[in-house]
Amino acid sequence: MKIARIEVYSVTLPYAGGTYRLSGGRSFTAFAAVFTRVMTECGLEGWGESTPFGSTYIAAHAGGVKAGLAELAPALIGMDPRHHDRIYDAMDAALVGHAHAKTPLDVACWDIAGKAAGLPVCDLLGGRVPGAVPLISSIGSDDPQAMRENVASHRELGFLGHSVKVGSAEAEGGPMLDAERVQACLADRRPGEWFLVDANGGMSPEQALRFLALLPKGLDFTFEAPCASWRETLSLRKRCHVPLLLDELVQSDADIAQAVASDACDGVGLKISKQGGLTPTRRQRDMARAAGLVMSVQDTTGSDIAFAAVLHMAQSTPRHVLRCALDTRSMVSLTTAAFDAPVQGGGAQAPAIPGLGVMPDMSIMGAPIAIYEDTP
Template identity: 35%
Template sequence: MRIDRIHVYQARLPVVDGVYRMSHTSVEALDSTLVEVTTDDGLSGWGETCPIGPVYQPHHALGARAGLEEMGPGLIGTDTSSTRAVARRMDGLLTGHEYVKAAVDIAVLDVIGQRLGVPVSTLLGGAVVDSVPSYYSVTVGEPDESARVAAEKVRSGYRRIQVKVAGRDLAEDVETVRKVWEAIGHRARISIDANRAMTVAHALQFDRLCAEVPFVLEQPCNTIEEMELLRGRLHHPVLLDENTVDVNTVLRAIGSGIADGFSFKVTRLGGLTKAALARDLCALRSLPHTCDDAWGGDVIAAACVHLGATVDPRLLEGVWIAQEHLEGHYDPVNPVVVKDGHIAVPQGPGLGVRPDADLLERLATYGG
């Protein structure tokens, strides 16, 4: 039950529909890092971390690989029966860099699930649904095009639409919000995501100009301190996203009342084990949240779905996966896909997906 080998792989993920545009950055291809943890009893589990470029957060693909190189040799021989013990070992080898450690945490949970013959969702407290609602993210674009895409996705089954704004003229953002609302109305919930690009003054003005449109405003400003200045001054509920850098920050935000909900990223929080703690903190205060990640393929998608399946359905804002922007799957036999706006919880022990290593580029091996 101890780690015998760690293989590190790379997957190149081009954005098939052109460019994914956000307020701060645009990406045409992503660089994902996958980890395969093999134990001395012959089991292997998979994890993944895929930053959406180097400027969305202080995460980047080369940093993920460097972190694994730093930790990898020291993890050989670690007992995999406890994810908390593995976490302590990782913390003893490298301070911080939670997005790197997340891939190992996910892989170890995959191993434990296979050993016990249960899905990862069972290890996280137990699934309460067989499938989870997804949501679609409309990237920064022309108002009419954003409205067209939003209406199309609602027709296909999505019941939550996220619309990216900011990084351009305020009037264009306001027009986009109004046209999306005209196009979909109450057929789906709307989240307006500024990806922290607004000033406090900008956020207040935007909120007032769109006061008649029902939506949640996601991470309008850059820092926790700026978000605190917005408390009690907005018409719309506010979700925190990029500021949720760890579970302690989530606890602080809940305690201070600066967030009406969260958009959680599994790897940002440090993996499924720590994301489950954030889930439970939200449950104590009945705060809605998503269970998703920045980007990636079937492995991180499966991880997010397993976590989402354990959330009280009334609190789950959805699970976003990058599948609609990608071509192909690591596991062609059991791919993780969105169908009619929902994602089925992967079946089988562990994550329920087994990547084909021949589709990936092996970069390093530790141990063995």
Template identity: 40%
Template sequence: MKIKTITVYQIDLPLEHPYWLSGGRLKFETLDATLVKIETDTGLIGWGEGTPWGHTYVPAHGPGIRAGIETMAPFIMGLDPRRVLDVERAMDTALPDHLYAKSPIDMACWDIAGQAAGLPIADLMGGGYRTPRPIASSVGAKTAEETREVMTRYRDRGYIAHSVKIGGDVERDIARVQDVESFRRPGEIVLYDVNRGWTRQQALRVMKACEPLQVIFEQPCESLDDIAAIAPRHASPVSVDESLVTLQDAARIARDGLAEVFGIKLNRVGGLTKAARMRDIALAHGIDMFVMATGGTVLADTEALHLAATIPDQNCHAVWACQDMITVDIANGRGPRNNNGHLHLPETPGLGVHPDEDTLGLPIATYEAPR
């Protein structure tokens, strides 16, 4: 089996509501999604998606994915997509770093490999727990009142897990955490996501003030160096996601005890192949996980669910899914959808969901193997 054709689509994904990060510092209204279709000489077709969270969140953006695919396409054309390590190494040779550009190719190859084996991706990876995974909401609000409104909206959809965005103002952030904890329901999972929005002194002030609540703070500072510097001076659990990009990052976090939770974002780390190694480092060091798509459609959410299903139930807190935040559905209701706040692993071989191509418009690029 060989990769014969790679077709690239671009589609805008408007958000249902404007979304704020870092205490209102960054605003997002539309996501730039790249969909990739890989066709093989045997007729099997795999789909991948790369949807960074806008252009200003981290060093990843939609046009970069498409430029990266153009660069990598000649290097992976003709390879067997089932040999995901061969494809990974070819992409790394063709384009060092730029992991976010490699993720949709990796995803499409796993889709084909699962179809060829007659197994869902999670089973092919050796996992496949069928326990439904809680979906974590993303509460990108600016005030305590708005936070309550957004959390209520998600609770009405069955959500029991929430990622509450804070950052940028010490007194406001302490008050926000205390307010959310005052109406937090038994059994709810809440992560307070700073998105690198604190300086070291701001992080220490908020985290020390909230120590009695024993809440989890995600990415409290800009870098791993910052997180390491304040680690001995507070007792609050920490999750790392923006600073968890490479396997070397995962190894350092585990070795130096910088976090109790990994937030693995598949598009950021380069796809399932690389994310699985981070999962194993986490499990070997007693580090729990949230698994997330950086953004995107039901395709990206399903990829995250497959990785989450390879993690033992007690180590996987939740998956973050974007499909309830966008106003475009490219798969007409197919694939894993919110079922009382949870996602259920598909039994279909491969990814388990493909888009309706007529919703994607005309392709913006097509790459073919030499004849």
């Protein structure tokens, strides 16, 4: 089996909640998604998605995905899409770094591999763990009461986890406002729910310590990505009384190894496009598991195809280390593909059909913006 053609598509995904706010004054009303369709000479095809969280979350942006694909896609023509590590070797040889650009190609190759084997992708990633994967919402920074209502709305939809965004600037209210936000969001906490308080690297150790000191005792949450650098994070780690989970600082195998060696955290947030696709995410998941770290499986944002990759990875992750998976579909108001994974009983299950189980809506995709193929 050989890759014969790669098509690239670009779609704008409006944010479902109007405006999404992060620490540092960052806000988003829409996200630029890039999709790849990898086609083989035998007729099988696979799809992948990369939707960066704007251009200020990590070193990634949609324009970079498109430019990166121009370097990467030609290097894969003629290769066997089932040889995941060799595919990744070829991409690394063609372009250093730029994990977000490698993601849609890597995921599409896993989609093909599942179809070729007659198995869902989760079976190829280690095997399905029975039962629904618990899902986590994403609650953007807002007025405390509005955030409480947002949590309640997602609770009614069946979400068991909630990622609460904090990191207010001093002029906006600083640690005091963030403490009020967290107390509001946890005010109606139900048994079995799990809360992340996520600063997205937007706090200094001083701000993080002030924030924690303002909270009443007994609030059960995990503090995610409080600081932007390793030095700040390790400084806070020595004085922090709640579990820490790293996200933006953990983007590679080396980052996982550093987090373990320095005892920097109690868990990691693995995002498919941030890690570079399913191939490196699977490896980093297993490294984290071996070190006793818990994890959430997410993506920066995205539509149905991004969620399919998230769900298959989470479905194959042992439950004792998996806390939640992010349903990116809940973040955007546009459906890009049919994907049979409804939220039921607090979670969702990867469909038991070959590949990712997605059927893209070509009326949404439109015409490809780039095509790469072997020309005589």
